Amino acid sequence: MEIKITKTTSPKIMPPADKLGFGSVFTDHMFIMDYSDEKGWHDARIVPYGPLSFDPAASVLHYGTEVFEGLKAYRRPDGKVQLFRPWDNVERLNNSCARLGLPKLDPEDALAAIKKMVEVDESWVPSSDGASLYIRPFLFSTDPNLSLHGVHKAMYVIICSPSQAYFSTGLKPVPIMVETEDVRAVRGGTGEAKCGGNYAAANRAGDRANEKGYSQVLWLDGVERRYVEEGGGMNVMFRIGDKIVTPMLTGSILPGVTRRSAIALCKSWGMDVEERLLPIDELIQAAADGSLKEAWCVGTAAVVGPIGLLEYKGVKYEINNNEIGEVTQRIYDELTGIQWGRKEDTFGWTCVIE
Numbered sequence: 001m002e003i004k005i006t007k008t009t010s011p012k013i014m015p016p017a018d019k020l021g022f023g024s025v026f027t028d029h030m031f032i033m034d035y036s037d038e039k040g041w042h043d044a045r046i047v048p049y050g051p052l053s054f055d056p057a058a059s060v061l062h063y064g065t066e067v068f069e070g071l072k073a074y075r076r077p078d079g080k081v082q083l084f085r086p087w088d089n090v091e092r093l094n095n096s097c098a099r100l101g102l103p104k105l106d107p108e109d110a111l112a113a114i115k116k117m118v119e120v121d122e123s124w125v126p127s128s129d130g131a132s133l134y135i136r137p138f139l140f141s142t143d144p145n146l147s148l149h150g151v152h153k154a155m156y157v158i159i160c161s162p163s164q165a166y167f168s169t170g171l172k173p174v175p176i177m178v179e180t181e182d183v184r185a186v187r188g189g190t191g192e193a194k195c196g197g198n199y200a201a202a203n204r205a206g207d208r209a210n211e212k213g214y215s216q217v218l219w220l221d222g223v224e225r226r227y228v229e230e231g232g233g234m235n236v237m238f239r240i241g242d243k244i245v246t247p248m249l250t251g252s253i254l255p256g257v258t259r260r261s262a263i264a265l266c267k268s269w270g271m272d273v274e275e276r277l278l279p280i281d282e283l284i285q286a287a288a289d290g291s292l293k294e295a296w297c298v299g300t301a302a303v304v305g306p307i308g309l310l311e312y313k314g315v316k317y318e319i320n321n322n323e324i325g326e327v328t329q330r331i332y333d334e335l336t337g338i339q340w341g342r343k344e345d346t347f348g349w350t351c352v353i354e
């Protein structure tokens with residue numbers, strides 16, 4: 001794939017690391033590629049960052065035909081920049097496309113585009129502690145037609161945002177609330193796809209949780225509201241007794257790259273990891289009797305976030321005295337060590353941008 005590059009004539013200046021926040025500052029460039037039935041994917045280009053242009057009737061604006069990914073580029077101690085399991089993001093992006101009837105990308109082209117974007121905006125990869133370049137590839141239908149129809153025109157875009165850690169509280173445990181009214185997804189729906197609509201469906205519950213002082217919700221399954229699924233935008237893991245337990249991928253849960261990595265790390269340390277249906281009653285019982293030793297969320301943006309308190313049906317359960325637990329800390333240290341190139345990557349998860 002040939003990528004035409006047009007550099008900006010008015011480069012911006014990256015704000016100081018402590019002013020970056022998450023996902024609100026953007027680099028100088030963006031990648032764009034168009035799709036049509038006649039031409040397939042074509043016209044790959046990197047252009048100055050700016051507004052996109054498409055018809056107001058574009059189906060993404062009406063029917064939510066959009067999928068996205070999130071991954072990061074990390075500055076290593078030797079100054080080089082590396083990505084973490086980007087091929088997994090590309091694979092998931094194509095799976096999400098398949099679910100929403102969007103045209104898939106050639107995996108090699110999709111990865112090449114991500115790498116080239118990072119190369120062009122390499123100076124935007126922060127070197128301060130905990131900061132990274134958050135990469136947001138997204139793909140949507142631009143068909144200018146209000147009928148319900150298959151996708152004939154689409155756009156693949158990549159934007160990049162130098163960001164600090166997702167939670168401004170850092171590794172301080174956060175309180176979360178079990179959502180008992182709304183549901184995020186059902187099996188056979190779009191829960192395992194990374195599509196904007198899943199996050200739109202989560203908004204109301206997220207707002208309610210925030211208003212009550214919780215950082216996010218814990219979703220239950222969409223049919224029986226009986227099994228734990230995931231957090232608001234990240235997967236969840238628990239240490240119950242001497243086992244690590246995480247909800248199994250039933251089809252309504254996002255197959256997270258950080259989730260997969262955390263499971264692999266725990267297994268490599270000889271821990272007993274169970275991916276299974278986790279009834280909320282079991283989790284609450286474990287929280288009440290103290291066998292729930294640790295709870296944490298895992299996601300690309302957040303990496304690992306300890307959960308210090310769980311609210312369910314108005315009752316609050318503190319976990320590990322609202323302190324980060326040893327497994328949570330160990331996963332965080334190992335994962336961030338590998339991601340930022342401070343620790344040896346024995347899994348082959350990273351790739352350096354040359």
Ligand code: COI
Nearest residue numbers: 070071233299300301302
């Ligand atoms: C990520 O962790 O990359 C996500 O997609 C979460 C995002 C909604 C902030």
